[in-house]
Amino acid sequence: MTVPVVHGAPGNAVARVRWAVADGWTITLRDLAHWARKPAQVVVGLLFPVMIVLMFGYLFGGGMAIPGGGDYREFLMPGMFAMTMVFGIETTFTAVSTDITRGVTDRFRSMPMAPSAVVTGRATADMLNSVVGLAVMMACGLAVGWRWHHGLGAALAAAGLLLLLRFALLWAGVCLALVIRSPEAVMAVQILVWPLGFLSNVFASPATMPGWLGTLVEWNPLSATVSAARELFGNPGFGGDSWAAQHATLMAVAWPLLALAVFFPLSVRLYHRLSR
Template identity: 40%
Template sequence: MFGRHLQRLRRAPGLFILTQSMPVTMLLFFGYVFGSAVALAGGADYRAYLVPGLLVATAANGIMAGMFQAAADNHRGVMDRFRTLPMSRAAVPIGQAASEVAQAAIGLVPLAAVGYAVGWRIEGGFGPAVGAFGLLLLFRLATAWVGIWLGLAAKSEEAAGQLGGATFMLPMLSGAYIPTAGMTGWLRTVAEWNPISAVSAACRELFGNETAVTAGAAWPVAHPVVASVGWSLLLMAVCVPLAVRRYDKSTK
């Protein structure tokens, strides 16, 4: 199942290139169009702040990608064929989730390279940087499982597409692109309890790009590394069994 999804990339390279180039386009757009309008505490460079957030937003796209693929396979009869094969019911969703992580690992390279070109630097050392990239892949795995479950539960491909489009707003309502400290009280609370905010803050800390935690910050933002691992494990603990059960349930 993992190999099947990699074969899909070889047969549709244009779609893969488009999805991988979109974060780079967003980096250039946000960094240069909006960058001059965003003032960070201490005069920190906005593009250095933005790159870790975009890396996390790319990882969060596992929801959309997992949902589209699972819904397409489910409603086009592909999974009906898989269910006739003598293999574990968990093999299909696990293979898709693993392929999502592999694609995310590939996609991190051009985004990090362009980020380096526009001024972002890894200042926290080699070990913490490896931890940051590992955290990004763990979060991608977690969001892929969320997407797979939602895709299997969707009534149609169209419904999955509409719901997937709505997930594009999740990074907007977080600390991925702008600091949460300047948000209205209730909005700041919502944004800081968004898992994307915790992972973004954790990556900035591990890359050495961290900004000072402001007074009144929610617990996940004040303890980002622990919160990021916790969010990822919690999402998988909930969605892995739900996705596998949903796949198995549809056979009956």
């Protein structure tokens, strides 16, 4: 009887990093292959925010007033870019929890692969998907009249802040999946995601809201990213006299970094404790 030999991690630090990167990329390719086999699901996910843009931009946009004036669709698009990043939590949650319930994650854990490969591979695949989703939304924005006005460098900086938000929320989705472990619980995740999205400055200015609600909206992490993106793109915004409104770019960096500091190590710890 032949007993297979399971090789451990390389002893050299550089070799361990290469090992982790190679295994993580293998998992990324596996996740991308799953999407390639289900193109309808990917297309629906990309078109849903486009439908929201058309609905709010054309059906409700005529009744929206922006403090200081400006085109509502230019006001709306940076917010919709951020909403697309937030909606990605549901995709991450469903994919990770499905792998757990089907035993795929345990199978990976039993293989001679880098311990970080499963979560980093998932994260890389989701970030690639997010880049495509953001590109589709920007194309949609250009089609409905949205433009950036402060040059390509500022536009790329705004896109970077949006993807930073997605990267932070991605680990929140991984953490929730490792805790709940049930794909059917995605409805519970939506209950958390939708208030985060709609209790923000995406669709309306906090100046038009009751005082307590406007303050809550201004301190929403999503509002910070949206305000910073509007400023960098040169699109209409609401301004505001609060500290959060005056330091939107700083908050757009600080909130995601804080989320990463909480959810990334927690996700790694929960993943290592899956089978205990």
